[in-house]
Amino acid sequence: MSDGNSTSAAAGGADQGAASSGERAWTVLELLRWTTDYFRRAGIDSARLDAEVLLAHALDTERLRLYVDYEKPILAAERDRYRALVQRRATERVPVSQLLGEREFWSLTFRVTGDVLTPRPETETLVEAALGKVGAMAQGALRDGDPIRVLDLGTGSGAIALSLAFELPHAEITATDLSEPALQIATENADQLHKRERIRLLAGDLFEPVASERFDVVVSNPPYVARDLMASLPPELSHEPEMALFAGADGLDVIRRLVAEAGDHLSPGGWLLIELSPEQMEVVMQELLKAGFVELERHFDLAKLPRVVGARWPVV
Ligand SMILES: C[S@@+](CC[C@H](N)C(=O)[O-])C[C@H]1O[C@@H](n2cnc3c(N)ncnc32)[C@H](O)[C@@H]1O
Structure with missing residues (x-):
């Protein structure tokens, strides 16, 4: 697991979670934990909530569904969508409402x-x-x-x-x-x-x-x-x-x-x-x-x- 010290690693960097690379993909729970920690260190108060809302959006599912799917592996395309949202939230501080539209x-x-x-x-x-x-x-x-x-x-x-x-x-x-x-x-x-x-x-x-x-x-x-x-x-x-x-x-x-x-x-x-x-x-x-x-x-x-x-x- 990445230590999350760089934004390129955000939400599972290029070397993480890529099902096609043969490495183990990140699960929903692992991604949520990683992102919550990343958001907290970026100074975002609602870190866990924002991580859940953005991941649900990237996976095109309901937020509550994430709790059922904690162990589900994330596909590379899903992870890429999520990573783009996470980076804009953490580095540009774009409000979640605008990321979701x-x-x-x-x-x-x-x-x-x-x-x-x-x-x-x-x-x-x-x-x-x-x-x-x-x-x-x-x-x-x-x-x-x-x-x-x-x-x-x-x-x-x-x-x-x-x-x-x-x-x-x-x-x-x-x-x-x-x-x-x-x-x-x-x-x-x-x-x-x-x-x-x-x-x-x-x-x-x-x-x-x-x-x-x-x-x-x-x-x-x-x-x-x-x-x-x-x-x-x-x-x-x-x-x-x-x-x-x-x-x-x-x-x-x-x-x-x-x-x-x-x-x-x-x-x-x-x-x-x-x-x-x-x-x-x-x-x-x-x-x-x-x-x-x-x-x-x-x-x-x-x-x-x-x-x-x-x-x-x-x-x-
Ligand atoms: C605080 S926002 C409220 C938006 C919306 N009513 C809401 O409650 O979510 C204030 C709105 O007033 C508009 N506004 C600012 N000055 C104005 C003015 N002099 N005349 C008319 N609208 C104005 C802004 O463009 C903005 O859309």
């Missing part, structure tokens, strides 16, 4: 590339909050039979808008993004999930593509990372679009504009829901009050962190 969100599979933010689990808090507001509106007198209008601002892969399209069969859903390449991915996801006719996808800066329109619920997971933090962030983030992550020195440039402009695009009694970084919650609440919003709410993610702020545009 997909990520699950709201139990749906989304295509992801370097043109979009990989949807994060905490963003499901935003989807839940939006569903709560739409549910309350549908039961109340607010809509009077008209379809509820939802806007997802900065849609990226389309994760939020498409999840809402599945949950809200009668809502009118619009999704916008400043990035044309991101909108292309959102369109592909809408096609793949058979929801293309359910969402209107528009390009432009914040509310500019919907300048004269009003919505009952505006949701946004905008860029909110402080640019000052750039140097201290995990290397994986360098593979995601800067436009999706950073928003000025304190991370609030886009959120401030969003809060200031949202009142012109909300129906009376409509809701604005914004994902943010927990330490930004108090200052954003102050901005919302200043802009004239009422009924401010915090929504907590699975880690019990305040992750989404909700605020209502006054009825009168």
Whole structure:
């Protein structure tokens, strides 16, 4: 077995595991152990999980299947596929989602590339909050039979808008993004999930593509990372679009504009829901009050962190 000190040996180098060379091939378990150790030494926290996910992908099988197949020998072609993935993960720190080209969100599979933010689990808090507001509106007198209008601002892969399209069969859903390449991915996801006719996808800066329109619920997971933090962030983030992550020195440039402009695009009694970084919650609440919003709410993610702020545009 290689000592794994060089990347050329990664995941069974040229002299290892080649069934055709007459040497004993590596087994699933041996490869997983080797790669986990290699990833740990490369500074990857989720070393074992990443090794399993990538090996399952290279073998075109389910991750759980690996546990049944621990003693199965790996073929040379499979090992070559795996080695390429392992090297990109360890040396370039490409996120697993981009190596696989997909990520699950709201139990749906989304295509992801370097043109979009990989949807994060905490963003499901935003989807839940939006569903709560739409549910309350549908039961109340607010809509009077008209379809509820939802806007997802900065849609990226389309994760939020498409999840809402599945949950809200009668809502009118619009999704916008400043990035044309991101909108292309959102369109592909809408096609793949058979929801293309359910969402209107528009390009432009914040509310500019919907300048004269009003919505009952505006949701946004905008860029909110402080640019000052750039140097201290995990290397994986360098593979995601800067436009999706950073928003000025304190991370609030886009959120401030969003809060200031949202009142012109909300129906009376409509809701604005914004994902943010927990330490930004108090200052954003102050901005919302200043802009004239009422009924401010915090929504907590699975880690019990305040992750989404909700605020209502006054009825009168
Ligand atoms: C944090 S990502 C969120 C992507 C997706 N909604 C999600 O939750 O996974 C922010 C998105 O906002 C877009 N964006 C950044 N600035 C924008 C602006 N001024 N107007 C519209 N979209 C913007 C980015 O291109 C990116 O797709």
